[in-house]
Amino acid sequence: MTPELENLFSFLRFPSISTDSNHAADVRACAEWLVAKLTGMGLATQLHETPKHPVVVARNEHVAGRRTVLIYGHYDVQPVDPLDLWTTAPFEPVIRDGRIWARGSTDNKGQMMAHVLGVEKTLRENQGLPVNLIFLFEGEEEIGSPNLASFLLHHCDELKCDVIAISDTGMVAPGVPTLGYGLRGIACCEVILRGPKGDLHSGLFGGAVANPATAMARLISSLHALDGRVAIKGFYDRVRPLEAWEHEMWKNLPGVSDGDFLSVTGSPGLFGEPGYTSAERTWARPTAEVNGIGGGYQGEGSKTVLPAEAFAKLSFRLVPDQSPKEIMEQVQSHLEWHCPPGVEVEVRVGHDGKPYATDPNSKYGLAAQAALKASFNAEPVLIREGGSIPIVQTFRDILGSDTLLLGLALSDAQIHAPNENFPVENFEAGIRLNQALLKELAL
Amino acid sequence: MTPELENLFSFLRFPSISTDSNHAADVRACAEWLVAKLTGMGLATQLHETPKHPVVVARNEHVAGRRTVLIYGHYDVQPVDPLDLWTTAPFEPVIRDGRIWARGSTDNKGQMMAHVLGVEKTLRENQGLPVNLIFLFEGEEEIGSPNLASFLLHHCDELKCDVIAISDTGMVAPGVPTLGYGLRGIACCEVILRGPKGDLHSGLFGGAVANPATAMARLISSLHALDGRVAIKGFYDRVRPLEAWEHEMWKNLPGVSDGDFLSVTGSPGLFGEPGYTSAERTWARPTAEVNGIGGGYQGEGSKTVLPAEAFAKLSFRLVPDQSPKEIMEQVQSHLEWHCPPGVEVEVRVGHDGKPYATDPNSKYGLAAQAALKASFNAEPVLIREGGSIPIVQTFRDILGSDTLLLGLALSDAQIHAPNENFPVENFEAGIRLNQALLKELAL
Known part of the structure; x- marks a missing residue:
């Protein structure tokens, strides 16, 4: 196993279920592991208490005149019941069929760790980063981030940034780089x-x-x-009604046809609001x-x-x-x-x-598209997301910055469900993506 | 405590929950206790195996030319969850406020044991019974008596009788003797x-x-x-539409007004089929x-x-x-x-x-009314019952006999629910009722 996978496996072994008070100590242990990891990379790292689960913040040495990039992730996970439907234990990660199987493998520990390890690699290869970096990792995303807005308000000066990047959303299909510009x-x-x-x-x-x-x-x-x-x-x-270009772009995307929704969900039939495709129903309705x-x-x-x-x-x-x-x-x-x-x-x-939407063709959006193209060697597609990351709107409200959604999750990742999984190749692409992104975002 | 109550308490302590396979041994132990009790009274008693829980049959020495009376009851009980709503443990009977609190105290162990102890008393006082008696006690009533019909078919000769009596239904109010002639x-x-x-x-x-x-x-x-x-x-x-005399008799009965239903159930309001009283809705609709x-x-x-x-x-x-x-x-x-x-x-x-109805003014019905009057010293009322005792219809189909429903349950007995209870005075009246009933049914 690569050292990168070993790092991820250690991270996945913490049953950091934020909604269940019986797991509060596990959530904390996970945060402390993260602090040790980031400190070991040479980042200035702090564990901040909240009324519930800690926030972890890490940064390189900031240099005036550079762009400041905040990368957000969450180290808490969803509950695991019904436990008997898991093929292997949710907190004992294994690799099978080229995928990592564990609670949190996709949502969000796998995607988050790709950013951490991308930064580690850049630091090792270049003796520094091309941007001012802030890592902001919370432990309450799966319970609606009840304390993060207040944390941002109290630390908004030190968290001010030009743009925010999050990998906690989906790719439409394996190998198709995907930029998300909207969330429900x-x-x-x-x-x-x-x-x-x-x-x-x-x-x-x-x-x-x-x-x-x-x-x-x-x-x-x-x-x-x-x-x-x-x-x-x-x-x-x-x-807000669907725009014409959205309807056009989405109708031929791989991986999100009505047939794809049917086979991924295993439902006996599709059902939803009349007049929309499955992608439109989940992304824009x-x-x-x-x-x-x-x-x-x-x-x-x-x-x-x-x-x-x-x-x-x-x-x-x-x-x-x-x-x-x-x-x-x-x-x-x-x-x-x-x-x-x-x-x-x-x-x-x-x-x-709140729901969220931004312009995928802003200067930051274009930088993200370039990084996606470079790390996946394919043309990125532009989508909205059916899931909710309420904190994205809160970032805009409090920090004034927009968020790039660089999702690495596949639709059969089984997030929030038994047998959550994450392809090893997505994990590796995520590490490359982080390196390309920081390069593209540098002035 | 009287020896009668001691007998009942021993009977109540068996967690004879028929629907739960984890309690199969408890159901059997309860049946074996019953066999010992009836044998000790001088009755010829047999435990009969079925594919699930045993049937217990006991009889005195039958004399040609006498009426044969079958008394049916069940020694199995409903599950007890939610357990945390019980004031005292469901299988540790106690007396509080003049009532016996335990699962099965009313449904059906308390009512059934009153018949057993009534027979014991008559046997002791008169060195014999005035009728040919058959006790038939099953352990599967709460799961729909899946094996009793087949048992009856295989033993219909030895179970042939003139009339059947069951105490597994309700009294409209404390102290008001009640003859039931219908079941849902x-x-x-x-x-x-x-x-x-x-x-x-x-x-x-x-x-x-x-x-x-x-x-x-x-x-x-x-x-x-x-x-x-x-x-x-x-x-x-x-x-079958409600008959005029039923509507007349029921409209002024104590204990079953709409107000009584409201206070006994604690519901925020009554709700049901339009055009009927609560008694009519539960007994005849x-x-x-x-x-x-x-x-x-x-x-x-x-x-x-x-x-x-x-x-x-x-x-x-x-x-x-x-x-x-x-x-x-x-x-x-x-x-x-x-x-x-x-x-x-x-x-x-x-x-x-199947639902059931019989004539409350048949010769057996009139004998039951006389026994109820004698043992409660009050005029009996005639009702149908909202509950289901499917075996009553099966008795009619297989043995050809009708059933008298001599209920001793109060509406706040909490049967099938937490804090099931049975008044000590109903238990004692039930013993007297059995004695009077056998006397009235004798030729």
Whole structure:
């Protein structure tokens, strides 16, 4: 194994699951490992406490008159359940079929470590970097970065930069360099419907009182029209229509045809908002999704109860120029208005993040395209992303800088799911990409 | 503590949960305890194997020319989750506020043991019983009695009887003796909707493929019209309309007013089929209930997945003259027809049982009314029951005998739920009731 892969494997072995308080010590240990790695490369590195998980910042010696480039990544990962669907253990990385299999291999430790090791290589080969570099790595991305905005506000002078680069998005197909210029935002909430004070015998009481699980089904089905459009009043009001050049560029991209979506997801059929391709639906149109639903008996066999309550975890993916706060107000009004009789509704508002779009042909965008072309030896394509990196909008708000999205993730990377993986060749291309990018961004 | 209560407590301590294969040995141990108890009373007792849990049969020495009375009960119990909602441990019975608190205290061990101890008392006081008695106790009632019909077929000669008595139903209010002459039937199934081959990232794929949890919500909400009526085609076709005398008798009964339903269930409001009282809705009208629903992320915090599948456990309470098999065919057609696009539906048909009704003023019905009056010193009321005891219909089909429902359960007994309980006075009245009943049924 190469020293680069050994570094990545060490990094992947930390179960740095940010949402689960039982893993807080693992998240911290991962941050401390990172500090040691960056310090060892000769960067001035600091671990900053937050109310939850630490932020790690590292920098070379800055020289006046040079461009300052901030590279952001996150060292926390998603939960791993259902664990029994993993072929190999999520925190024991292995290479199989040319891919690295582990939680975080793509999202985001693999892509992030490619930047770290690209910088290490440039430092070793050139005794320095052609730009002023700031590495900013957080441990709360998977829970919506609750403390990063405040951290940026308190450190905005030392984090000021000309441009930001992030590799935490997708490539349309293997070997096709991809520049992302847009991201969906997100707004999350949990809905709880409460009926009887405890689970009831469905024979003795069924028919006389509302069933919270039945009521939840009706409430959730009110979120969409039958044709798949979101049925919340005002939901589409601020959606920026797709531009003609986007429709043109996207319609023939490799890897994102309707057929590709079908085979990658393994769904029995595609379904979504009428009038759009799958790429358009995921990159440029908003959604309402149920991430989890539950209530009543969950075990083996049957138990004829009328459940006391039911829950649903909802998230809404948003596009420019929707506002997460405004959407969540619309969602709350909708849920309260449509709550069926006989149950009480509680809406717990969760994390959110604004959608984002920038100009892929700005001077920084063109530099990124050149770096992608050089490191992959192919013409880059321009896309938006269906995922959410709320911090990109926050960077613009607080630091005033735009972000280049240099994604290395494949669509079958299984991020957030069992059997997450990352091709070794993407990891190696990522190291080259970092080297080319810093060169292209230098004045 | 009285010797009677000591007997009941020993019986209640067995965690005889029939649906959970981990408790198979506990179910058997409970049956063996029962065999020892009945044998000790001088009854000829046998434990009969079935493919799952044993049947226990006991009898006195039968004398030609006497009436033969079969008393049925079940020694298995429902699961106990959620365990943390129990005030005291479900299998460590205690007396508090004049009630016995334990799983099975009402359903059915407490009521069943009252019959056993009533017989023991009569045997002791009179050196014999005035009737030919058969005790038939099974361990599979809570899973739909899958092996009892076959057992009855194989033993129908030795189980032939004039009338059957069961105490496994409700009293309308404390101190009001209640004769039940009808039961709802049941038909159960589990629905599984499958979409993508694994959980997907809701950002990368959300919008392009159907979400099985969202689809399940739509499918479940198709089961009812907005007003609460079941919307399955043909569902009400065979429902026997309520008779005028039933409406008259039920409208002023204590303990079953709409207000009583509200306070017993603790629901924020009543909801059900328009045009009926709560008693009518639960005793004489059929329902469609969701007993459990699940899919996607169930843990703490949020996880933005698009789940691969979702399930719902459904049960339908049926009334004369609906047929469980016909209803389940209608349900399957409905679920397949209404399955939303982009997911695949599987319906797993579960247990069922026919609804039941008999004449409360037959000679046996009148004997039961007299016994109830004697043991409670109050005029009995005539009701149907919302619960299901499918075996009652099976008794009629195989043994040719009708069943008297001499319920001792109160509406706040919490059967099938945490904190199940049984008043000590109902237990004692049940012992007296058994003695009076055998006397009234004697020729």
